Amino acid sequence: MTGTLPHTDQKAGGSRMFDVDGLSIVVTGGTRGIGRGIAAVFARAGAQVLITGRDEERGHLAAKELGELGGRVSFVAAEAASAADAQEVAAAAADRHGGLDVLCANAGIFPESPLSTMSEADMDLVYATNVKGTMLAVRACLPLLVASGRGRVVLTSSITGPVTGYPGWAHYGASKAAQLGYMRTAAVELAPHGITVNAVLPGNIATEGLAEMGEDYLRSTEAVIPLRRLGSVEDIGHAALFFASREAGYVTGQALVVDGGQVLPESPSALA
Template sequence: MLTSPAGRRVLVTGGSRGIGKGIAAVFAEAGCHVVITGRDEDALAGASAELGRNVSWLVADTSDPADCRAAAEETVRRHGGLDVLCANAGVFPEDPLHSMTPESLQRVMATNFHGTVYSVQACLDALAESDLGRIVVTSSITGPITGFPGWSHYGASKAAQLGFIRTAAIELAAKGITINAIMPGNIRTEGLDALGEDYLRRMAASVPLGRLGSVSDIGHTALFLASAEAGFITGQTIVVDGGQVLPESLDALGTS
C-alpha cells in the first residue's frame, strides 16, 4: 500500500477540463490540497465547484513566466508550501503542415513546451523546501512515438518535453526533486469527443484493451509518480495507452 498523500500541496496547470481536471480529481480524492490553473475563469470556477472543497483555482497562462511565478507563489500562500507540480497545460489545434502559420506554431510551443519549462522554473524553490518534491509532466504518445496528420506542431512540443525532463532530472536531483512524464494514448476528454463518434470508435478499435482511456487512468498514474514510493524514479516516461502503440497493424488485433 502506498503512503497516504493526504495533506500534500499540489498545483495542476490546465486543470479546468480534460486530463488536468482528471488529475486534480484523483489528488483531491486522496486528500491533497489542489490548486488548478487555466485561462478560462468560468471553466476553472465550475471545475473547482465540481471537484469539491479540496480544490481551489486561479487564472494563469503558462506561456507567461510571470503568471507561472504568480501561480506558484499563490499556491504556497494558500497552503504553506508546494509538494507536487503537475505540468499539464496544453493545446492541440488541428493544423496541417502545408497551412501551418508561424503564429500557430508559436502558440502550441509556447503553451505546451515553454509553459512546461516556465512552470517548473517557477516552482523549484518551493519544491526544494518540500520533503517530497515531485514534478509530473503530461506529454503524449503523439510525437515521441506516433504521429497523426494535422498535429505535427503538437507532436514536436510533446517530444520536446521529454528531452527537457531528462536533463532537468539531473539538475534537480541534488535538490531532492524528481521529474517524470506520462505519455497518454487516446484518453476520452471533451477535446476527443469533439472529433466525433466515428473517430472514437476507430480509435477504440486500435487499442488492445478495447477501450479509450479515462482521465482517471492518467490521474492515478500521476498520483503514483508523486508518491513517496516513487522517490527513486526520475527522468523517466510511462506510456498509459491500453497497449495502443503495440500492434503493427489492426491485423495483429484480429480486426481489419
C-alpha cells in the same frame, strides 16, 4: 503541512501506498480534460490542490465540484505561456497551502494544422503553451519544491510525437517530444535537491477535445486499442499519483505510456 510523506496512515491504522493526504499540489490546465482528471484523483486522496486555467468561470466551478470529492481545491487564473502568471501560481500555492510538494505541468493545446498550411503563429502558439509553459511552471515553482524536501514534477506529454505521429499534429507532436528532452536534463539537475521529474504519455483519452473529433474517430480508435476502450482521465491521474508518491522516490527522468496498449500492435490484423 507540506514536506516528507508520512509512512503510516493513522486513520487506517497501518501503511497506505501512494499517500498524498494533505500535500500541496498544483495542476496546470486542471479545469478540464486530463488535467481535471489528475486533479480529481489527488482531491479524492485528500491533497490540497490548486488548479489553473484561462477561463475563470469554468475554473471556479471546477474547483467547487472537485472540492466535493475530498481534500481542498482552489483555482487561480493563469496563462501557461506567461512567466508572470507562473509566478502568481507559485505564490498562490505558498499562500494557500504553505508550500508546494508536487507540480503537475499539464497545460497544453493541440490545434490541428496540416504542414502545408501551418503558419509561424500556429507553431509559436503550440510551443509557447506546451514547451515554454512547462519550463516556466517548473522554474516558478522550483524554490517551493526545493523547500518541500521531496518535490515531484509530473509532466503530461503524449504518445503523439515521442512514440507515434498523426496528420495535422506535427507541431503538437514536436512539442510533446521536446518536453521529454527537457524532462531528462531537468531530472539530472534537480536530483541533488531530492526532486524527481517524470512524464505520463497518454494515448487516446476520453476528453472534451477528443469528443470534438467525432464519433467515427472514437469508434475507429477503440478498434485498434488492445483493451478495446478509450482511456479515462482518471487513468492518467492514477499514473500521476504514482509519480507523486514516496514509493516513486527512486524513479526520475522516466516516461510512462498509458494507452491501453495502443502502440503495441504491429498492424490492425494483430487485433482481429
